[in-house]
Amino acid sequence: AQKVTQAQTEISVVEKEDVTLDCVYETRDTTYYLFWYKQPPSGELVFLIRRNSFDEQNEISGRYSWNFQKSTSSFNFTITASQVVDSAVYFCALSEEGGGADGLTFGKGTHLIIQP
């Protein structure tokens, strides 16, 4: 079973629209971390945010905001007033305390297209 599900394979919006990228995770651990990474067309992976399982406060960073809800096992990412430069593939990832391997379990990514 997928541990991190990003059901939206591709989203296309017009510039200045708000857009939310969904992330649903699965874990039996009480201690875990969730991450979001951005992969622009140039291919590198850029860290955006880390959130631990004990901190359900929403976070806002400029036009970016994250909504963490343990009750629904979701960690959604919203871009407000989207810009063309936001076009990228966005990955949600999970790291579990009890996981056998160190490292991150990634979702399959959401390709976000911002049209001018």
Next chain:
Amino acid sequence: NAGVTQTPKFQVLKTGQSMTLQCAQDMNHNSMYWYRQDPGMGLRLIYYSASEGTTDKGEVPNGYNVSRLNKREFSLRLESAAPSQTSVYFCASSGQGRFTEAFFGQGTRLTVV
């Protein structure tokens, strides 16, 4: 600060050939990782090294070997390349292992023909 440096950036191999992907980090991180990225699959962990001198298998280790040469360097070796190993390979490092953010290299695009 270079961060995580991977070489080469691009490589074409013939089936059966071998090669080593190099990775070095200058952030004094203990943990290092190798991932592969395939279309529609996200990134999958191949091998990781929690500290100098240790290596462990990830989700997709078959066909690969790794060496943690020292704290800075973590190499990935394909002994006999197969077309199924065509992928983009990313090296990453993190300071405190599984609960801290990983910093990624620029990736190596490998094609096996």
